[in-house]
Amino acid sequence: MRTNLAEGLELSGGDYGIVAVVAVVALAALAIGYVLLKEVLAAGQGTAKMQEIAKAVQEGAAAYLKRQRNTLSIFGVVVFLLLFALPADSWGERIGRSVFFLVGAVFSFSIGYLGMWLATQANLRVAAASREKGGRETAMRVAFRTGGVVGMITVGLGLFGAAVVVLAYAGQAPKVLEGFGFGAALIAMFMRVGGGIFTKAADVGADLVGKVEQNIPEDDPRNAATIADNVGDNVGDCAGMAADLFESYAVMLVAALILGSTAFGTDGLLFPLIVPAIGVITAVIGVYITKAKTNENGLVTINRSFYISAVISAVLCAVAAFVFLPGSFADFGPEHAGVSGNPAVIATVSVIIGIVLAAIILRLTGYFTGTEHGPVKNVGKTSETGAATVILSGISVGFESAVYTAIVIAAAVFGAFLIGGTVALFAVALAGTGLLTTVGVIVAMDTFGPVSDNAQGIAEMSGDVDEQAAQILTELDAVGNTTKAITKGIAIATAVLAATALFGSYSDSIAKALGSAGEGIGTLPSTFLNNIVNANTLVGVIIGAAVVFMFSGLAVNAVSRAAGAVVYEVRRQFREIAGIMEGTTRPEYGRVVDIVTRDSLRELATPGLLAVFAPIAVGFGLGTGALAGYLAGAIACGTLMAIFLANSGGAWDNAKKLVEDGNHGGKGSEAHAATVIGDTVGDPFKDTAGPAINPLIKVMNLVSVLIAPAVVQFSIGPDASLGLRIGIAVVAVAIIVVSVVISKRRSTALADTPSENPEPAKAG
């Protein structure tokens, strides 16, 4: 691989060999995923009643995803055509970029679908296992192995896709990879938003009528929204999360490959593939060593697996760096002769920075959202002075933890930047690939959460589970809550690293475009750079930050609206259908599922359009300097907002658990009611708006990278046309405005629904 090809556009024979090995490792991951799948499916399926409930949930989830697929297909085709219309260096690149956009999109959706399908299978089996002798170990193993399947497929497909692109396109791979990453990120964003709205609308709606008004327990079969709630856990937490983590994996890898090739030509394409291949190996180890021990907290078990596999990753990556990378930049070719520094050392340190970052985020998130530490205890304590102080203290925890996490991420970026010297951005990208080595285990951890949660739901609804089994499931659910918060922190870290790297690639792409479009205007680049510090750029930063606020507001609002519809429907059923409360008549579960399906698909359009068209409007309307500012603002504000939303939500959830465990008055006290309000506020924070910001950041970055050459082409040189630029910007703004206005209309319509007695059903 140390051969330097004149054009830097082709791979040498040895290089092909290495990429082929990586592809084989990726396929091996898929094979191991299949083995784990067989193991999960072989587990017992419990009683007929449990199976019946699981089937209802599975059908609801499948129906939702099918309708979502149809909606997204239309959107995908439109974007495919737009992408095809964008400037490209060659037809091969143009076609490859668009085709791999579709591949990325299909992979993203498929992994989401599979994650959901698998979770619905696993829920039942975990619930069934809890009834058996030694059930705790079996239940935990099934739940974690389920995560293992999703983890293997996530890393397998991500790595395989990237390796195929590199094999097929070599030096042109970067442009094609942009398409691949964009497809993955776009679909993941939609699945996160849609699934997030679904799951929280159903959950909040179910809780508002069930727990708050009717005082019946969670997952009580008399609540018409219970099946929808369980469907939501699968389409939101499983499908959305799996697609999101796949997208994080793919985009990070894409960013590393793009920057690698920018720095070293095809030589730079290999190491970013080797590191995640190592990650596949360590993920397999991680999944197989996770064995529940009696009397050991499940979180301890999972954390141990994480740390062991992280250490193995670090060691193997260091070895790989010294084997595959030269000791001097000069070995990459004469043009790098003057560069000081040792590539192998830089790569090793960068990758380790990424791995350490994952470990620190794990601990930070655990500290801020875990029940055994100060912050959640404080939130619990404030429940004694009512819901308002619970909300305020949770918001403080969220703000504070966002700051620390953001600063740790920034420190990692800065560290890689310092180490990297002249290849600073590539070092940042390598730190990102270091993070990726942990993704396999992370996905497994994340899936654990919703599977346990749903298993508990099935058990509760079927009534076929004794007290000891219920205890096991409750314990697993609590562990799942924390693992979910951790993976969100790590997902946002990949977003920042990938976005930083892509930000660099954006600048690079502008510089290149200026180079080709600006012949004879040699002063332009420095004029451009001058513009970076001016008011125009600052305007971009403000708009970038504003889009994050807008997106969050839209997502939260969408949940409120959809949850409102659920509340009205459930109340209606309690009122109009006799015998529900007595348990003699079954509520119409399907109607609630339909309502939430319809609403969440309708609601995902506006935030989705905003993500795609806002950078187009800024880029064409205000220019590349403002667009650079826009990206910086979106990355910075998005990081903080995402962590704030995830961690305040996590803290409220666990503060409620703290009270339910008998502190501050326990279940049924005023303090408990206060924490239930906190938890309800936190629901759309942590499961809708927060996690969707991660793909949002990447979608906006990739859109910017993709449109940058066109913006430059229409700004200067022979194709310059202010009219065209303004025209495009106006159309983009109009699309956003119209979709916001339409969603406002809906909001008003709901508010105009004839007011009912606040608690109409209580009388019933």
Next chain:
Amino acid sequence: MRTNLAEGLELSGGDYGIVAVVAVVALAALAIGYVLLKEVLAAGQGTAKMQEIAKAVQEGAAAYLKRQRNTLSIFGVVVFLLLFALPADSWGERIGRSVFFLVGAVFSFSIGYLGMWLATQANLRVAAASREKGGRETAMRVAFRTGGVVGMITVGLGLFGAAVVVLAYAGQAPKVLEGFGFGAALIAMFMRVGGGIFTKAADVGADLVGKVEQNIPEDDPRNAATIADNVGDNVGDCAGMAADLFESYAVMLVAALILGSTAFGTDGLLFPLIVPAIGVITAVIGVYITKAKTNENGLVTINRSFYISAVISAVLCAVAAFVFLPGSFADFGPEHAGVSGNPAVIATVSVIIGIVLAAIILRLTGYFTGTEHGPVKNVGKTSETGAATVILSGISVGFESAVYTAIVIAAAVFGAFLIGGTVALFAVALAGTGLLTTVGVIVAMDTFGPVSDNAQGIAEMSGDVDEQAAQILTELDAVGNTTKAITKGIAIATAVLAATALFGSYSDSIAKALGSAGEGIGTLPSTFLNNIVNANTLVGVIIGAAVVFMFSGLAVNAVSRAAGAVVYEVRRQFREIAGIMEGTTRPEYGRVVDIVTRDSLRELATPGLLAVFAPIAVGFGLGTGALAGYLAGAIACGTLMAIFLANSGGAWDNAKKLVEDGNHGGKGSEAHAATVIGDTVGDPFKDTAGPAINPLIKVMNLVSVLIAPAVVQFSIGPDASLGLRIGIAVVAVAIIVVSVVISKRRSTALADTPSENPEPAKAG
């Protein structure tokens, strides 16, 4: 004034004349303020009982401000010394900068003190007026005239200070003005934070025990926290707000003068003084034409005055531009000969952009926080499904309104930027001075709010007011709520414009420093500019945004903590002092005032230190590129956060009023309880964290501008020392970390207070 002086360092005789006229206008404003003051003090003072209560409030407020003055003096002296140590071009500049820092600080504090003192005088008189015949008109006039006094003194002192600096220092004025603005902003920030914590800790604490636990009305004399609550309204809403608006005025003016002189030498110092002088005249008109009409909503009256004075300002500014500015840039001197564009037109359009911006913010804020529009109605509607949905919908409203307001502000910046051409930043600053012409009326509007609020408090506590009078006071209070929200929006707009202008002056000061420090290293500036687009800068943007989150979290947390202390004390008094509930024994009001005074002064240290030392740490630690990113991140994120906090708080407050007016079940319903929770959450949002972000942004900008030359000096050239730079950064970080750790300790200590029965007093 069109004479071009060789050095650009001295004013011509005619120029002196103009500045002297401006100074006289400023003094005239102070004289008119005195006349208005006499009028206010001449009003009737009501019953003995009312006077007794007013006296208690006044004593508490004065005691707090005296202790605050002592605390701030120490801080002021330390900063004075640090400032003196910073590099300067000459001893005159160094001394002037430090001395005028103190002048700015003393002005800021004095206006705050005066605002508070006057409000306590006016509260009583407004309450007294409401009892008389035709009381509504008198009450409204007294309240608005009180605001007029503060408004006149704000613009008078701000303009007088700036004029004196220009007269004394001419071409060296910019550096000295930096000191003046910094002093004003720093003290205003502390007064905003300290007063904000005081007012909301007392308010939230009083509500939690009074309204929520004991079910007694607001301002009930049996509540030990009522006097503290009323003291808080004066030290927070009056003292803090007056200092804040003075600081907004001063810093905006300073920014305009700095950029004016950068663009045109001393010629550029005149027009930015003429525009606010016009503002003084229109403010006088605005205050005198505000006359309450029978059957007209007070808000309509006030808005009319605003619009009339805004139109007069616009016309007069346009006339002034064409009279005082030349029709061509060449008239400023030969070095501007090649610049196209008409200075008079640019100035006119820029100033009008600022005035229009104020009007749009007025309408936007009114829309999002007024009870008659969709957003607040929606929040009110969600009260039917409980507190959680109230919180969620309020947060959505806040996010959304923040986006629109931020985009309008960004559009104003961009508009001025486009119009300005080569003097783009000066045009932004002129737009800022356009905004300033409305400040006199704005201050009058803002003061109206707390004065009416407190008048109601005094009336309620004294029991000496009949139903009709109470009705008048309630109406005035509701009007005051909206005017308060509007002024916050306008204050943040001045922050963005001033910060954008200062951001430019930061870049300029870096470029200058590079020019002098970087002799023989001609490539440095472009290297520096290159760095702007790299990962380092992005790290700065992330940290800048993070500081805004941290500051907000600290402020909210401080209120929670201090309110907790109030709750425990009030509960203790109810429990231990017999006869309070029966009204036979007076609670110990003074103890609650003492507790809040102590806590709020203790709590303001951490956010204050963060604001001053974070830019120092970033600048010296990561360099000027990162610091530029830091400022951009802080401005963007700060703008959105400030508006989000102000408007969600305002929406919750008015949603509660909507329910209290009989909607959704009315007072005492579940819906009402839900909106009370929303309002309590909104209290520290809108009155502590939100408004303090405005001075925060400016303090951070001014610190950056002040340290920029030192950062460059230690980075390159003969004085370069990495050790010194890192050393300074480490000390700055250490100061922040230690103060955060100390405030964490307090937090833990409170959480460890032995838990009492959640509602111990209910039994009593």
